[in-house]
Amino acid sequence: MLCPPLTMTQETVMSEPLTEQEIVRRQKLERLRQKGIDPYPTRAHRTHTAAEAIVAFEQGELAEEQSVTLTGRLMAIRIMGKASFAHIEDGSGRIQFYIRRDIVGDKTYEFFRRDLDLGDFIEVTGPVFRTRTGEITVNVHQIRLLAKALRPLPDKWHGLKDVETRYRHRYVDLMVNPEVRQIFIRRAQIVRALRRFLDERGFLEVETPILQPIYGGAAARPFITHHNQLNQDLFLRISFELYLKRLLVGGYEKVYEIGRDFRNEGISFKHNPEFTQLEFYWAYADYEQVMHLTEEMISYVAQEVLGTTKLIYQGDEIDLTPPWHRITLREAIKERTGIDYVQYPTAETLAAVMREHGFQPQAKATWGKLVDHLLGNAVEPYLIQPTFILDYPRDISPLAKKKPDDPTHVERFEFFIGGMEMGNAFTELNDPLDQEQRFLEMRRLYAPEDEEAHPMDEDYLLAQRYGMPPNGGFGMGIDRLTMLLTDQSSIREVILFPHLRSKG
RNA sequence: GGGCCCAUAGCUCAAUUGGCAGAGCAGCGGCCUUUUAAGCCGCGGGUUGCAGGUUCGAUUCCUGCUGGGCUCACCA
Numbered sequence: 414m415l416c417p418p419l420t421m422t423q424e425t426v427m428s429e430p431l432t433e434q435e436i437v438r439r440q441k442l443e444r445l446r447q448k449g450i451d452p453y454p455t456r457a458h459r460t461h462t463a464a465e466a467i468v469a470f471e472q473g474e475l476a477e478e479q480s481v482t483l484t485g486r487l488m489a490i491r492i493m494g495k496a497s498f499a500h501i502e503d504g505s506g507r508i509q510f511y512i513r514r515d516i517v518g519d520k521t522y523e524f525f526r527r528d529l530d531l532g533d534f535i536e537v538t539g540p541v542f543r544t545r546t547g548e549i550t551v552n553v554h555q556i557r558l559l560a561k562a563l564r565p566l567p568d569k570w571h572g573l574k575d576v577e578t579r580y581r582h583r584y585v586d587l588m589v590n591p592e593v594r595q596i597f598i599r600r601a602q603i604v605r606a607l608r609r610f611l612d613e614r615g616f617l618e619v620e621t622p623i624l625q626p627i628y629g630g631a632a633a634r635p636f637i638t639h640h641n642q643l644n645q646d647l648f649l650r651i652s653f654e655l656y657l658k659r660l661l662v663g664g665y666e667k668v669y670e671i672g673r674d675f676r677n678e679g680i681s682f683k684h685n686p687e688f689t690q691l692e693f694y695w696a697y698a699d700y701e702q703v704m705h706l707t708e709e710m711i712s713y714v715a716q717e718v719l720g721t722t723k724l725i726y727q728g729d730e731i732d733l734t735p736p737w738h739r740i741t742l743r744e745a746i747k748e749r750t751g752i753d754y755v756q757y758p759t760a761e762t763l764a765a766v767m768r769e770h771g772f773q774p775q776a777k778a779t780w781g782k783l784v785d786h787l788l789g790n791a792v793e794p795y796l797i798q799p800t801f802i803l804d805y806p807r808d809i810s811p812l813a814k815k816k817p818d819d820p821t822h823v824e825r826f827e828f829f830i831g832g833m834e835m836g837n838a839f840t841e842l843n844d845p846l847d848q849e850q851r852f853l854e855m856r857r858l859y860a861p862e863d864e865e866a867h868p869m870d871e872d873y874l875l876a877q878r879y880g881m882p883p884n885g886g887f888g889m890g891i892d893r894l895t896m897l898l899t900d901q902s903s904i905r906e907v908i909l910f911p912h913l914r915s916k917g
Numbered sequence: 918g919g920g921c922c923c924a925u926a927g928c929u930c931a932a933u934u935g936g937c938a939g940a941g942c943a944g945c946g947g948c949c950u951u952u953u954a955a956g957c958c959g960c961g962g963g964u965u966g967c968a969g970g971u972u973c974g975a976u977u978c979c980u981g982c983u984g985g986g987c988u989c990a991c992c993a
Binding site: 684 | 926951952955961984
């Protein structure tokens with residue numbers, strides 16, 4: 414038989430016609446059913462993972478001819494007539510098995526040869542031995558199908574490279590690219606280490622609303638949704654800040670949250686519309702103490718996850734060992750551009766001198782945005798080693814407390830590693846009347862129809878009037894930290910299902 | 918949103934100046950009882966992202982569209 418007729422009459426929800434290989438696999442499925450074999454049996458059995466079987470054999474824990482039963486996905490097949498080698502892969506790794514016709518019999522051997530495909534999940538049982546070339550191998554006595562795969566696997570050597578397919582069908586990426594699987598294991602380790610670090614220091618993990626009637630705590634455009642029964646528009650949160658600080662009013666002294674923020678903005682190598690944030694708030698601390706905790710926390714995580722505080726990011730050697738470099742924003746900008754922004758206290762004069770220096774700021778940018786432009790364009794890309802940039806202009810930091818000796822600046826820092834902003838922190842503003850003025854100021858800065866204009870959170874002001882302890886707050890992008898610790902240049906490589914435009 | 922680049926078989930990639938769309942892997946048939954990117958022989962598989970245009974002839978040149986990548990802008 415050269416090629417079976419390429420027709421399939423079964424109804425399908427997929428719009429694409431079946432490929433030849435898919436038709437062949439469905440025919441095998443039918444053949445199995447006719448033989449009375451369930452291609453999707455309800456239960457599987459295993460005595461060892463692949464890794465456990467290998468260790469058990471190496472340590473002599475398996476008696477002569479003692480059978481093990483392993484499960485996994487069929488990843489490679491080498492048929493040599495009346496005997497064959499193949500590899501299965503489970504969550505612990507790969508292991509080879511050997512199957513001989515004279516051991517399993519004609520019927521089983523033909524089942525293996527004709528009915529199984531790469532990608533199928535199977536169960537194999539038999540004693541473990543070492544081949545002539547030294548590989549620990551299961552000598553199969555019984556083999557069973559656990560789940561038939563109806564789509565062919567990508568190239569066994571080159572894997573799946575097409576970036577769009579990797580993101581849209583991440584499960585395929587994960588099944589054939591082990592280094593991708595490793596990234597998300599490491600991501601979980603990072604989050605676990607952060608939790609452990611904060612838990613050990615008495616921080617309480619809390620959960621605050623994702624659906625919020627008023628958004629705030631950051632400068633970003635929100636996603637809007639709607640509650641039908643309440644007939645109420647709601648916003649997906651852009652930060653946790655205002656809710657977490659309410660908890661300090663309530664009496665908790667150390668709180669943190671790890672969760673998702675949503676920002677309705679541009680997508681780039683370091684921006685995804687939804688991303689994971691860590692924020693903590695610490696009563697009676699200031700931004701100096703938060704800085705200490707930050708460098709301690711990040712180096713702890715690196716030590717826990719990588720076993721070292723030195724790493725390579727995109728070709729640069731980075732040393733996370735504290736203490737980190739500290740420089741004021743004003744000095745950093747002066748160092749890189751020669752511009753001392755305090756000499757140009759209005760948007761007009763600052764924009765003018767920036768243009769003289771070759772910058773092209775937005776025409777209607779506020780003074781604070783101009784300073785931020787200088788930071789982002791002239792300073793940030795050079796901050797490869799971990800660096801705290803301190804003391805931001807007051808008018809771009811409406812939730813931060815003024816410096817006692819300089820009311821034009823606030824006690825705020827951002828920290829940068831590998832040329833990326835990793836986090837933002839400040840001595841939190843806890844003066845309810847000052848806070849109210851800041852909110853009113855922000856409202857004046859933006860026209861009401863401006864999408865960046867922020868609604869006034871009156872309940873937050875009310876909370877502060879009950880008394881909020883002085884405190885230091887902190888926010889950090891976990892996706893970016895994961896990029897750093899896995900040496901990835903795109904945030905999409907550290908998010909399992911990154912946002913992509915719909916097709917068609 | 919602007920600029921640049923990319924899209925060819927299930928996967929990874931070729932295709933000369935515009936001249937018959939190919940290879941490896943995967944698949945199918947055959948040989949092969951310690952292989953490991955197994956090997957050998959044979960066979961099938963394409964709306965070249967989509968829609969137009971130029972041309973005797975378009976994977977190739979042009980326009981538009983869709984999706985992706987990089988980059989700039991945007992992102993208190």
